Amino acid sequence: MKRALILCLSLQSLSLLPAVGAxxxxxxxxxxxxxxxxxxxxxxxxxxxxxxxxxxxxxxxxxxxxxxxxxxxxxxxxxxxxxxxxxxxxxxxxxxxxxxxxxFEAHTIPAALDFREVNTWINHGADLEDLEEMGCVPEGSYRQYSDRLNAVLQHRKTN
Structure with a gap:
């Protein structure tokens, strides 16, 4: 019985069987x-x-x-x-x-960032970088995002 269930789940994950309610x-x-x-x-x-x-x-x-x-x-x-x-x-x-x-869920980069949020914003930009590498967004999109983020981070350093 377990083998049959595992086989059905495996086939469903391979999209060989229709998913129930999907x-x-x-x-x-x-x-x-x-x-x-x-x-x-x-x-x-x-x-x-x-x-x-x-x-x-x-x-x-x-x-x-x-x-x-x-x-x-x-x-x-x-x-x-x-x-x-x-x-x-x-x-x-x-x-x-x-x-x-x-x-890439675009979020406006705030004028100031809490230090604890920096990694979140960097990781968020990674999706944009990957989309650029895939050819799904114009070349330079990630660079613009990164430049805006760096400007906010530089502003933080001077305060």
């Missing part, structure tokens, strides 16, 4: 998911599950390859409206064979 619709507001590959569909499904309570909306979905791996990029909105405004969309990306898609 029907999660992906709303793509601009139709950019036309002719989406199974990898793209899987990525959108994972993000929809991860942010299920926010009923995410997607747009600007595109794919490209890096070596022998497919990369999907796009934008996700966690805003509750049917068609969110442009400023409500966050960049996301996923590399085929990687565990989880990355979403």
């Amino acid at each position: 029907a999660q619709a992906q709303t793509v507001v601009d139709g950019s998911d036309k002719n989406a590959s199974p990898f793209v569909k899987s990525t959108l499904h994972m993000l929809s599950k991860r942010f299920a309570e926010d009923q995410p909306k997607f747009r600007k979905i595109s794919t490209h390859t890096s070596g022998d791996k497919q990369i999907v990029c796009g934008e996700i909105s966690l805003h509750g409206s049917k068609v969110p405004e442009a400023e409500n969309f966050l960049p996301f990306g996923a590399t085929q064979g990687e565990e989880n898609p990355l979403v």
Whole structure:
């Protein structure tokens, strides 16, 4: 009995069996998911599950390859409206064979940071750096973020 249960769970994790109660619709507001590959569909499904309570909306979905791996990029909105405004969309990306898609949740860097929060802000920027390396955000995006963060940290040192 245990072996059968383990086999079912293993097959489900490989997406060979349908998941019970896992029907999660992906709303793509601009139709950019036309002719989406199974990898793209899987990525959108994972993000929809991860942010299920926010009923995410997607747009600007595109794919490209890096070596022998497919990369999907796009934008996700966690805003509750049917068609969110442009400023409500966050960049996301996923590399085929990687565990989880990355979403850069943009937060305005405050004018001053508590020393205990510095690592959190640095780690937060790592997602943006990874998205830049994947080709999902414009080159220099991480540098701009890093420069703003460093300016706040320098200001702290002078006070």
